[in-house]
Each structure stands twice: as structure tokens, then as C-alpha cells.
Amino acid sequence: MDFSIAADRRNTNSIKWNREAIENISANPDAEPFWVADMDFFPEPHIQEAARTLAGLGIYGYPSSPKDTSAVSAWLRMKHGWIVPDERIIFCQGLLHGLALAMNLFTEKGAKILVPSPMYRPFRQIPERNGRLLIEHDLGYSGGRFFLDRERFTRDAAEADMIVFCSPQNPSGIVFPREELEFVLQTAKERDIPLISDEIHSDLVHPGAKHIPMGLANERIEAKCITLFAPSKTFNIAGEHCAFAVLSDPGMEKAFRDAEAALWLNETAITAGELAYAAYTKGFEYNRDLCRYLGENVKAIREYLAAACPELRMSECGASFVGFIDCSAFYDRIEKEVLSDPGKYSGGEGGGVLSRFFGVNASVAMNDGTWFGPSWKKFVRFNYGTSRDRILNALERMVKALRAL
Numbered sequence: 001m002d003f004s005i006a007a008d009r010r011n012t013n014s015i016k017w018n019r020e021a022i023e024n025i026s027a028n029p030d031a032e033p034f035w036v037a038d039m040d041f042f043p044e045p046h047i048q049e050a051a052r053t054l055a056g057l058g059i060y061g062y063p064s065s066p067k068d069t070s071a072v073s074a075w076l077r078m079k080h081g082w083i084v085p086d087e088r089i090i091f092c093q094g095l096l097h098g099l100a101l102a103m104n105l106f107t108e109k110g111a112k113i114l115v116p117s118p119m120y121r122p123f124r125q126i127p128e129r130n131g132r133l134l135i136e137h138d139l140g141y142s143g144g145r146f147f148l149d150r151e152r153f154t155r156d157a158a159e160a161d162m163i164v165f166c167s168p169q170n171p172s173g174i175v176f177p178r179e180e181l182e183f184v185l186q187t188a189k190e191r192d193i194p195l196i197s198d199e200i201h202s203d204l205v206h207p208g209a210k211h212i213p214m215g216l217a218n219e220r221i222e223a224k225c226i227t228l229f230a231p232s233k234t235f236n237i238a239g240e241h242c243a244f245a246v247l248s249d250p251g252m253e254k255a256f257r258d259a260e261a262a263l264w265l266n267e268t269a270i271t272a273g274e275l276a277y278a279a280y281t282k283g284f285e286y287n288r289d290l291c292r293y294l295g296e297n298v299k300a301i302r303e304y305l306a307a308a309c310p311e312l313r314m315s316e317c318g319a320s321f322v323g324f325i326d327c328s329a330f331y332d333r334i335e336k337e338v339l340s341d342p343g344k345y346s347g348g349e350g351g352g353v354l355s356r357f358f359g360v361n362a363s364v365a366m367n368d369g370t371w372f373g374p375s376w377k378k379f380v381r382f383n384y385g386t387s388r389d390r391i392l393n394a395l396e397r398m399v400k401a402l403r404a405l
């Protein structure tokens with residue numbers, strides 16, 4: 001695959017490239033999108049072939065079954081060294097569906113949910129929409145790195161009825177070290193509360209970093225652990241909403257299966273099933289090359305910023321294609337500028353100060369840090385799942401806009 005060629009996604013019904021949606025967050029409908037978490041690369045060729053075969057047959061009736069989960073277990077074993085029996089892997093219609101279902105099933109209304117922040121926004125919305133309460137808990141941040149602040153985590157977890165973790169983390173892209181994962185598991189175990197780990201970004205770990213699935217780390221600890229993962233980010237097929245769950249506790253696993261069956265949510269759509277199967281059985285090389293390309297993108301971003309604008313810094317990361325850029329050094333000046341000219345920045349009410357500033361002055365659309373929690377207004381999330389020349393051009397425009405302040 002040549003990842004230096006980004007697909008032209010205009011007019012493809014992509015939310016990331018939708019002009020109204022872009023304007024809503026950036027105050028500029030023509031800003032180039034570096035926001036929604038999907039990539040601009042063409043998918044893995046075998047996935048394309050599976051889609052073409054399906055379209056060639058022209059039959060879109062009910063599939064005979066979800067494809068067997070042996071392809072999924074083989075992937076987990078090969079990619080992460082995690083051995084999970086096929087029959088323990090449960091299909092979900094998207095990762096957030098699995099997460100919301102587990103939260104509803106294993107906590108009561110009014111339960112307190114601990115989600116470390118910055119957090120992917122649906123992690124805040126799912127508790128709210130389901131009558132649960134969010135415990136505000138910020139990750140530690142120092143020297144450009146996010147980490148688990150163990151003392152605060154223990155304190156905040158003392159009130160929690162459930163922990164929801166994101167590993168590797170969106171928006172920062174950090175890969176948690178084993179000790180931090182074990183600490184979280186141990187906390188859940190001691191409190192006897194369930195722990196959900198969203199691992200949708202776990203197959204996009206850059207060379208040099210190592211992701212450990214929570215379910216694997218849990219084999220020694222035996223907390224009530226629900227690990228969720230998906231082929232969607234890995235292979236850029238997120239529009240197909242297909243994910244998987246592994247529950248460490250057999251009783252909880254049965255309850256989860258029963259709840260899915262009761263709501264008739266346990267059947268795979270034909271396209272989602274075919275694409276996921278092609279991805280997991282034939283996508284290893286593509287995935288390896290993509291992880292390399294993404295790692296090199298991070299290196300290129302760091303090198304560019306270090307030379308052109310060292311005050312702007314991408315926080316440390318080892319996975320995914322999204323990263324958090326720390327704009328603290330410029331924030332006060334940017335805020336003054338944005339507040340002083342509401343007309344210039346109008347239309348971007350769905351965004352924040354930074355996303356509107358860069359949208360209007362650099363034509364770069366990013367998710368504002370406030371999207372990920374109240375403490376993060378001085379950050380933006382930058383999606384670097386695209387060609388390097390697009391990235392470097394965007395950074396150049398951002399730096400130019402800052403210099404003109």
C-alpha cells in the first residue's frame with residue numbers, strides 16, 4: 001500500500017469531510033479536516049475485493065451466520081499474544097453499543113462511572129444518556145506525557161461503581177504500561193466493580209511500543225473485566241459498525257449474551273461481517289505497514305514542530321492516528337483574538353476557542369480539547385491518519401497563523 005496517497009473523500013457521505021459539520025467545529029466550511037477519527041487511506045486490498053465480490057453477487061439478504069470467530073481469535077493471538085477460545089468472543093454492533101450495553105447491564109441507574117479524562121466524548125455521553133453519573137477524573141500530565149495519577153485514581157475510584165478505560169487512549173494515543181494496567185485492574189478487583197476497556201485503537205500501535213490487552217493482563221488478577229475491540233479503526237471500515245467483546249467472568253458473559261439476544265442485537269450485517277472477516281484473515285501485512293507509516297507521521301510531526309515552533313508540542317504517544325497537541329504557550333493570545341472578533345469566528349459554535357482559531361486562520365479543522373473534558377481547552381486533537389504532505393502543509397499553516405498573532 002502506498003500510504004502517501006490519501007483518498008479524495010469529498011462527496012462520499014463522509015462526516016469527516018462534510019462541510020456543515022466542519023463549519024460547526026471550526027467556523028470555516030472550507031477548512032481541511034483533521035478531526036473525526038477515521039483515516040484517509042484506501043482500505044486493505046482484500047477488503048476491497050470482499051466488498052466487490054459481495055457487490056458482484058448482488059445478494060444482500062440475511063447471511064447464514066456471523067462468520068465464525070476463529071478469525072478474530074487468530075488475530076488476537078498473532079497480534080497481541082492473547083489466547084482466547086473462539087466461543088468466548090462475542091459480536092457487538094459497534095464498540096459503543098457493547099460499551100453502553102455493558103454499562104446498563106452491570107450497573108444500576110444513578111451509578112458512578114469513573115472515566116479518565118481527556119476522554120473520547122461518547123464516554124461522557126453514554127453515562128449521561130443512561131442515567132448514570134460521571135466521576136470527573138483527569139489523567140496526570142507532565143513533560144508532554146499523560147499518565148495515571150495513582151493516588152488520585154485510588155481516591156476517585158473509591159466512589160466508583162464502574163471504571164471505563166480507553167487503551168490505547170483516545171485522544172492522546174498513549175499506550176499504557178503494564179504496571180498502570182495492573183494497577184487499574186487491581187483497583188477494580190479490590191472494589192469488586194466491573195472494568196470496561198475500550199481497545200478500538202489497539203491494533204495501531206507504532207513500532208517500538210507494546211499494547212497489552214486488558215483481558216490478558218487480567219489473567220493473573222481476575223477482576224471483572226470486559227475487553228472491547230474492533231477491526232474498524234485498524235482497517236478504516238468504521239462505517240460498518242462491527243466490534244467484539246471478551247468478558248472474563250462467565251456469569252457476566254452469559255448475561256451480556258442474553259441481553260444482546262433479548263434486544264435482537266446479536267446478528268451481523270452481511271457487509272460488516274464480510275469486511276471484518278477479510279480484514280482479520282488477510283490484513284496483517286497492511287496493518288504492519290500502516291503502523292509503520294503512522295509512527296513515521298508522528299516522527300515527522302515532532303521534527304517539524306521542534307524546528308518551526310517548539311512551543312507547540314504533540315503529547316507523547318505510541319498508538320493510533322490521533323494525537324493531542326498542547327497549545328498552552330499560545331492559548332491566552334488566541335483566546336483574546338477569538339473573543340475580540342465574534343463575527344470572524346461565528347458558525348463554529350460546536351467547537352471551542354482553539355478549533356475556531358485554527359479553522360479560520362489556518363484552514364485546519366480539528367476537535368477542540370474541550371470536546372474531551374473541561375480541563376483540556378488548551379489542546380486540540382489532530383488526526384494524522386492521512387498522507388504526510390497533507391499533514392506537513394496543515395502544520396505549516398497552523399504555525400503561520402500563530403506567528404501572525
Ligand SMILES: Cc1ncc(COP(=O)(O)O)c(C=O)c1O
Nearest residue numbers: 037094095096097120170198200
Ligand atoms: C475510543 C473509541 N471508542 C469507540 C469508538 C466508536 O466505535 P464504534 O463506531 O464501533 O461504536 C471510537 C471512534 O472514534 C473511539 O475512538
